[in-house]
Amino acid sequence: MRRAGRRAAPGGAGGADPRRRWIAGVDIGGTNLRVGLVPFEGGRPAAVRRERSRTERGPAHVAARVAAMLRDAAGEVEPGSVAGMGVGVPGTVDRKPGVVRETPNLGWRNAPLRDLIGEAAGLPVALDNDANCAAYGEWWQGAGRGAERMIAVTLGTGVGGGIVIGGEIYRGASDAAGEVGHTSVDFAGRLCACGSRGCVEAYASGPGIAASAVEGLADAGDSVLGAVADAGDGRVTGRAVCEAAAAGDAHAVRVLAETARILAAAVANLVNLLNPDLIVIAGGVTAAGDHLFGPLGREVRRRAFRSAVDACRIVPAELPGTAGMVGAAGVFKRTAYGHV
């Protein structure tokens, strides 16, 4: 029995072990490393540590630093009370051997990260894709609690996605499922970094929003973004567009409205295809609140079938910045104990 074997792995079945108070959740990003201690029964992470990733120094270096951050964090609560560790990485993961196959953002290939971190930290480790972890975190402890069929979409430097059905991460045939950001809503449209065309990520990521703003600048009148583009570093960012829109810049407002329209087409596709109970939208752009969710909801309703729209709530994430750690801890608990 595979599940029984795994349950025994962290050193004892049953619910009475007093040492099992925390699970470490680790989020390895292109910019930051984050380590936090998630209560065994669920909750917000405590003793959070954050450092620059410096992934160019390689996986063994990062593993040693994660172990040091964990020792530091565990010292803040109670040494010896951490049952194990879940680790999320932005890339494809072969979970059985615990190997990171490809991660363009970190530049690693075939890195045996689970064992590297496990040996450095002296703890059992579960490794998973970061978008899966973020989705699982929202399902376990955030906006997705109780949802039977949930899809999470994270808008950031890229557009990530994760699917949780019946309390399990839906992984597909080769652990590659959930790539909402690389579904196309414009088959002949803008070239995406993945090589396809018209992917949601090409429009609704930070760089995608910036590209839309720059494309339209010539016809934009006196947008403040024109001055940004003409300045020394000449960099219009997604954040700059959001800030300009919040300040009432007409061009920026139009760009965000068009972005919401494109995102809505992708969300409507999810609704018609998977008929979920819940779609959770995460990422900095959700700070726009009703300015985003109002138009998004209305456009999804225009596009998708009524019975499927009526069955689906579209809500902002509840764990900004921590969903990845919480979900990684949840993945460890699910793997080691058979439940969360």
Next chain:
Amino acid sequence: MRRAGRRAAPGGAGGADPRRRWIAGVDIGGTNLRVGLVPFEGGRPAAVRRERSRTERGPAHVAARVAAMLRDAAGEVEPGSVAGMGVGVPGTVDRKPGVVRETPNLGWRNAPLRDLIGEAAGLPVALDNDANCAAYGEWWQGAGRGAERMIAVTLGTGVGGGIVIGGEIYRGASDAAGEVGHTSVDFAGRLCACGSRGCVEAYASGPGIAASAVEGLADAGDSVLGAVADAGDGRVTGRAVCEAAAAGDAHAVRVLAETARILAAAVANLVNLLNPDLIVIAGGVTAAGDHLFGPLGREVRRRAFRSAVDACRIVPAELPGTAGMVGAAGVFKRTAYGHV
């Protein structure tokens, strides 16, 4: 225990009942009614009966005719040997009460079809959506045998879809999942009958292909389709485009190539989102064989992630014309006995 209760419904659990030799599969379409007897352990339907649907006469009339067709078919094999009946209809089905909620093609609303047919035929009945039935039929007895995660796409007057995961139809939160035909690959594109824009159905259905051919006629040179459009009834059909392409008409060939490209964008979305083992393509257009599946496969490979493409076969359906009956029978068996 719901499953145990259902198992008892058709009159006895266990596998020894000698009367259980067949399950009736019924496919109620906008054009034809089809009734066939599917072997209890699976196989091709026997004693198939086909009539014009005449659904405008209402559900009670159709129920009586289905019962008569079944009596006739059962007489050909062995009266009393039919365990029950599965019925597929093109529309939204509320399975618990066995009611057809909406079916634009048939013009019925809130029709209690399960009980109407059950009482007319004197047999237990399971009712489901026709695209779900077709997908389940291909999974149970056709191209999808053994697939853990299968998506079926049927190209016809409309574009239907069904998802089978772990041997179960994936139905979603309100039995509305699987609408591959109404996923958009051109968010600002052609208006679809569903009210959205750029849906696959607007391009890859028979009427969609015809519309593409007519749109391009002015620039098409001396296409044979020009003569069709100018003739008395002026109707270019999807079939006419396929026939013209087979005869080497350059305009028709271009239209089909563009159709394959659009279909590929939708299939690539399925691959990146659900990472299936298998995608089954059904419908008349699959007769084009390698002329369709060659370009389709190459374009999907260009668009989707390699690890997901490598894990997925894209194949033609194996039960043209009978998948709906076979799958409806399978749905009955699954509902009544807990397995197929």
